[in-house]
Amino acid sequence: MVPLKRRKLLSTQTGNNGNSGTDVIGVKAPVKFPDVVIFLLERKMGASRRAFLSQLAAKNGFHVQETFSGMVTHVVSEGNSGAEVGSWLDSQTDGSAHRPVHLLDMSWFTQSMKAGRPIDITDTHRLQQVDESEVEVFSVPSFACQRRTTLENHNTVLTDALSLLAEMAELSAEEGRGVAFRRACAVLKCLNEPVTAMSQLRGLPCLGEHSLRVIQDILENGASSEAESTKCSERFKALKLLTGVFGVGCKTADRWIREGILSLQQLTDSAHSLNRAQQAGVDHYDDLNQPVTKAEADSISVIVEKALVTVLPGATMTLIGGFRRGKQTGHDVDFLITHPEEGAEVGLMPRVVSWLQSKGFLLYQKTTRNSYLEAKDGPARPASNMDRFERCFSIFKLDKQGPGLQSHTQRATDGEGSHFGDAVDSVCEPENGQIKQWRAVRVDLVVSPISQFPFALLGWTGSKLFERELRRWAGHEKSMSLSSHALYDSTQRTYLRATSEEEIFTHLGLEFIPPSERNA
Structure with missing residues (x-):
């Protein structure tokens, strides 16, 4: 690129007003092909390469212009479609006819x-022009x-760029901005084709001005300058690192950053007294x-199932969260436990936790009691994505070796206590000082x-945005209140019972969507 100061000087000397072409300067070779501009x-090419x-072209006698003008005969691009270049060309001429x-x-x-x-121009050299009327315009609910x-x-x-901006907004306690970016992401994720032009997005819901600017930046330049800048910012890196500590939220992380704590080492060296969860988070950060x-989740499933069989025969459990939606990796493992007899599950959690602790599986655990009362906390309680089930937040100690995972599954399903005890010993054996097992x-x-199980299953399967949108649909479109405990019809002033997820969708007037298609 010609430095801005020299370009302005040249413009003044030649009478250019900024809209006409400016030749590449600093190259003395004469123009050999005046008919080709x-x-x-x-x-997408980048300033340095351009x-x-x-x-290079000027030295070889080609007439190259620094800025676009009506003199140009050949527009050369790299990595752009004909529709993209055509759209850019229209923007240079305000859509009016051009040479x-x-x-x-x-x-x-x-x-x-x-x-x-x-050289002679052939079809292989031309960018394929697509009539805008032929470009697929997406339509989604x-x-x-x-x-x-x-x-x-x-x-x-x-979606990666928008998700990163959503994450930054959430880490900065800007929930509204975060939700806006997440909704824009959800729209793009459900499209069955890649977006190649802004015109395809006309009329789509949930795409605000900010999200559209990010999308346009990526389509025109290959990346979002805002997302790249955010990713490289010291504040984002520090927030990501500190909220990666189990038990640390964005408010705590922000307070620590304002105190100058930007790393785990600085946190460890500080005078801060960490609570039990946070200390466990630091100890097991990596x-x-x-x-x-998914293999590790399945291995843990075997362990939890064995605990249930031991303390309450007949109790069942379901692997929920992203793994139920078909994901092969996740940041944690979630299980939903119930019993076919209403009330039999009362007091189950302490017994399960006690069994897991006795076998050495738990590095950390915190249990909360069930505090939900339908008459008090149902329709009168503000809509929230937080439920009030009996719950245990824990950190498991799991053998990470392939054979170890296999031994858990084989021994725990063997049915003989001594064999399962061997699996526990495999997990808890002392480290050898070199390789952590x-x-x-x-x-x-x-x-x-069991009466609330379908609602809990739906609520805990996710994705988070899908569940948020279910609650929004229930309130805005059906005058209902949905939670992981119940569905309340405000018009009829009654609870709507369900024995399956399908029934809940029917109550809401929605087509049933299986877990594998809820990855909003």
């Missing part, structure tokens, strides 16, 4: 440089709970910030009465 599109190619120009791929330019002259969203995402570049695999894994255990 080239403009190199910087979008400057290098411009000087026909050749829209060319970089292959024409490089072959011309190699030949030392402008307004609520995420009306849409089917699988794990196959055709717009990961767009493990807890490593993704949990186990890893820490976050595990949440939730106990629900």
Whole structure:
């Protein structure tokens, strides 16, 4: 690129007003091909590469213009579609008619440089022009709970950037901004084709001005400058690191950052007294910030199931969260426990926790009691995504070796206590000072009465945004209040009972969406 100061000087000397073409300066070679005027599109190419190619062409006698004007005959781009370049060209002329120009791929330019002259243009050199009327315009329902969203995402570049901005907003306690970005993400995730032009997004819900600016930046430049800047910011890095400590929320992390604490070492060296959860989070930081695999989740399932069989025969459990939606990794493992006899689950959690502790599986645990009373906490309670089930937040100690995972499954299902005890010993054997044979894994255990089980199953399956949208749909469209405990009809002033997730969707007037398609 020509420095801005020199460009302004040249513009003054030649009478250019900024809208007409400016030749590449600093190159003395005469123009050999005056009928060919080239403009190199910087979008996706980058300023440094464009400057290098411009000087290369000028040295070879080609007429290259620094800015676009009506003199240009050949527009050369790299990594752009014909529709994208055509849209850019229209923006330069305010959509008015302009002199026909050749829209060319970089292959024409490089072959011309190699030949030392402008080569003949063939179809392989031309950017394919797509009539805007032929571009697929997407259409999706307004609520995420009306849409089917699988794990196959055709717009990961767009959603990754928006998710990062959502995360930064959430870490900064800006919930409204975070939800706006998450909703925009959810719309893009459900599309069955990649977005290639802004025109495809016309009329789509939940795409605010900010999200659209981010999308346009990516489509035009290959990346979001705002997302990249956020990712590199010291504040974002510190917030990510500190909230990665089990038991630390964004408010605590923000307070520590304001005190100058930006790393785990600084936290350890500080005078702060950590609570039990936070100390466990620091002690097992690396493990807890490593993704949990489906194989590890299945291994833990065997352990929890054995605990249930031992303390309350007939009790059942379901692996919930992202793993139920088909994900192969997650940040923790969640189980929903119940018993077919209403009331039999009362007092179950302390017995399960006691059994797990006696076998050496728990590095940390905190249990909360069931505090939900339908008459008091149902319709009168403000809508919230927090439930009041009996729950245990824990950190498991799990053998991380492949054979160890296998031995858990085999021994725990063997049915003989001594064999299962061997599996426990495998997990808890002392470290040899060189290789740690186990890893820490976050595990949440939730106990629900059978009458509330379908609502709990729906609420704990996720995704988080899908559940938020279900509650929003219930309130805005049906005058109902939905939680992980119950569904209340405000018009009829009655609870709507259900024995399955399908029945809940029917009550809400929605088509049933299976867990694998709730990945909003």
